Amino acid sequence: MALTQVLEALLFAAQKPLTARELSTAIKSAGGDDELLPNEFAKVTEAQVAAALEQLKIEYVQQTRAFQLAEKADGWQLVSDPAYASWVRQLFPATKPARLTPPSLETLAIIAYRQPITRADIEAVRGVAVDGVLQNLMERGLVKIAGRAEVPGRPLIYETTEFFLEHFGLRNLDELPNAEELRTRHFPVAPRPESATSDETVATPAAEPAAQD
Secondary structure (H helix, E strand, C coil), rough: CCCCHHHHHHHHHHHCECCCCHHHHHHHHHHCCCCCCCCCCCCHHHHHHHHHHHHHHHHHHHHCCCCCEEEECCCCEECCCCCHHHHHHHHHHHCCCCCHHHHHHHHHHHHHHHHCCCCCHHHHHHCCCCCCCCHHHHCCCCCCEEEEEECCCCCCCEECCCHHHCCCCCCHHHHHCCHHHHHHHCCCCCCCCCCCCCCCCCCCCCCCCCCCC
């Protein structure tokens, strides 16, 4: 029995993506104190599991299987090859969700590259109000409120979600196209409210009367 086979069984049975750590923990926990079920992988390391996952991923590609081993933001998962999507889709005849509109995609891109970001700064880039678009993106689970900005007024700040990464097939935000370039490019920002100034002011000395001749 090979480690890759054990991993294949775990991934096949899992209902969600599993990280290398979760897989190594499950493998080392098998058997327990039962001497009749010795665990030959009881000392497997997370690094060994990660290497075996990469090996399994390559094997599936080389064997031109109808499924793949994909690494997602929240772990590894067996998925069907996109080439067979038209057939697989027949098992899920539910109405497809509406596509994102151009304004939604534009707003989502601004958030993805500049997060965390306030609504006012998004509007400064787009030049239009985004209240409805933001609400739509949050309802779809692509964007979430991440807290409040440490500026006067403490406006809400927004960022993308784990589902955003999964939806677009990304492991992390560094895989966004041209991520480094676009993050450093200057974008318009909303004017910041001025903080309250101190009530204490420095008095200007009164001018002394001119000397009389």
